[in-house]
Amino acid sequence: MPAAGLPEPRGMSRLRLVQIYRWGSIILGLLLLVSFAQAGSALYGNNQARNTLIDRIDPATLEQFRLSSAIAAQDMAIRDYASTGRPAHVLDYRAAVAQERAAAAKMRRLLSGVARGATVTDMLDRVSADAAAWRTGFADPLAATPGGRAIERARDEEARRLFSTIRNDIAPLQRSITTLHGEAAAKLRSRASTALWSAVVALGLVVLAALALTLVFRRTVLTPMSLLGGQVRAVALGDFAHPLDVRGPAEIDELAVIIDGMRRRILDEWRATTEATRRLDAQAGELRRSNAELEQFAYVASHDLQEPLRKVASFCQMIERRYGDQLDERGRQYIAFAVDGAKRMQALINDLLGFSRVGRITRTEDSVDLNAIARQVLDDLGTLAEETGAEVEVGDLPSVPGDPAQLARLFQNLIGNAVKFRRPDEPPRVTIDARRSGAEWEFRCADNGIGIEPRYADRIFLIFQRLHPREEYTGTGIGLALCKKIVEFHGGRIWLDTRDRGGSPGTTFRWTLPAGDHDDQRPAPH
Structure with missing residues (x-):
């Protein structure tokens, strides 16, 4: 309901500044929250992809090379033992076996939880099984017997067959881990691009939010206040008939209505003052005329009224001097009363004149x-x-x-x-x-x-x-x-x-x- 004396609100004047800025802040805040959440998620994904590539896949690839080298070193060491019989080659063989097992275990640990890491782990298991079969069928029995003797032809052919199986399984393992490395690198590049664009979008939204707030502030505060200031300035310069009609938020609309009410009251009071001044000028003219008449009366009172009184007193005194011996006591008393009355009348007139002259x-x-x-x-x-x-x-x-x-x-x-x-x-x-x-x-x-x-x-x-x-x-x-x-x-x-x-x-x-x-x-x- 509109306040008493205010017109029915319409348009933007139905809304108050606090409502406009509250809802605007909520909407802009949600947009910024979504954009920053997206940017944060992209940055998190990029960091995860980088960590997977650097901390898991790259070390797993290195361990695969170590695994292949350890298997090749086993074959070389056991064959050297067979030809020379030196125990040191057995120790080298057993060290290569330990290196193989350590590399396989580390690869399993690094690829645990990595997407498509199970495929590589399965191939790794086949290579480990092939290597174990080669050692059981050839290397371990040979290491358990004295060396320095030639390997039987049939046994050598079986060993080469088993070792060829290992090589055949290592090649897919190398390809799969290379593919996994390429996929992780591509995912990292994709996540980095996504993070970059998310940051750009978030920054763009911040800029757009600042522009939107600027436009809202200009539309709801600066423009209405500028218009209101111009109209108030026109009234202050003397154009009291200039109406104040500024439409904006409820606060500015109410302010414009209140100031316009003040303008109307000032205009009404100015008109009333002008009319009162006109009446006062008329009364002042009447007062001047009345004062002029009073001055005329004072002149008459001081001259025309006192002259007869002086004559009355003078002639009464002359009667008393000339005919006093012919008058009795009562007659002389009457003459004294007349003279005293005339003198008191003169004194009264003089006092009245003095009273009227005060302030004039x-x-x-x-x-x-x-x-x-x-x-x-x-x-x-x-x-x-x-x-x-x-x-x-x-x-x-x-x-x-x-x-x-x-x-x-x-x-x-x-x-x-x-x-x-x-x-x-x-x-x-x-x-x-x-x-x-x-x-x-x-x-x-x-x-x-x-x-x-x-x-x-x-x-x-x-x-x-x-x-x-x-x-x-x-x-x-x-x-x-x-x-x-x-x-x-x-x-x-x-x-x-x-x-x-x-x-x-x-x-x-x-x-x-x-x-x-x-x-x-x-x-x-x-």
Whole structure:
């Protein structure tokens, strides 16, 4: 069954490489085994034929000559004894008999088990029997009597007849062993030729097997992988619509299908990305239009909306100065309410404008010295500090990348809140410091003021959120929301530290800012 998402296999793709090479190896192995077995058998036969010729037939032929010589020596020695009577000739006779018997025995042993060796052995037996008959009828009786006398004519003729029988049997023996030698030599030549051709065939099969393996490897691996590589290269060069269709063994076919699936997914994602980019461009255009409208609104808010408020406040103050003696206490109170409302409206509009400008109107610098920013803010808040007796301690602050004006606004709001939300029984004390934490700086602003309950830790950073009545503490409720927006615009985060301060009153804010490439590395204790 094909895997999920893969087409039905066909042709070579039904087979896996391991199956192709397994069966190919089995077939080639069997062929090589048969060829080497044949070559080995031929070499073994050639060795056997050589051993038979060299170790058996050749020595048997030599022994046949020795046998013939020993029989001839017997006749010569016994006749010399008969004519001279010397005992030495008897000894020579008996030595020739022993030599004959030894040669016959060795021939029988050498020709035992040799093909057609029994025929030679039978002829050898007849020669041995003829020689034994000659010795019994002539030589042995003559050797047993004193020599030096002439051999009787009749006895000599009988001896010659018996010896002629021996010669007549020796001739077929010589021919048969010569024939046997020729057959063994021919068999050796045939076996040598067979061994040579078997070796040639085995070597040819090895070459053919190597060629077959090369062709199979080329057909099943190199060609499909080359085609697949070319098609993948075309896709890599940007032709994402180019299909991948390579037919080969199951592994390569599956690989082609998987890569083609990746190509289709990339193509689909590219199309989706193109569509998303188009929509994003449209939204960016809409955002630019919206920002332009926001800029127009900011201009209107800073000029057209504040002008009527200034007029309301101015004319109310003029009414109070000119007609104040004609108004009662309630009338003067109403005028004060109107002037205060107009001023608070102006402050609210200014804070909203400042809030909206964060991230839009910037002059970001690579390195802003926060020590200089803190000194500037303390100078701006000098009058308030003198009125309240505030003590502000600023540690050794680093330099960070950012917008100096916005960072100054951040410090101003945090220090201003710490002074504003002070305890009535003691002057405000504010501490600002920083420490390095990995790739960012962590800052702290701690005071001894009235504090904030932990349950309001998230609410205080929302715009227009106030925890106290306006009559008790002034403000628009935008300060901490503006601080949060400034910190997040610079890539950091701000939070209220709600950990137990050991019973000490006050509030601690912490915030982080990314450390730049040229920032200070000086740690500041908390």
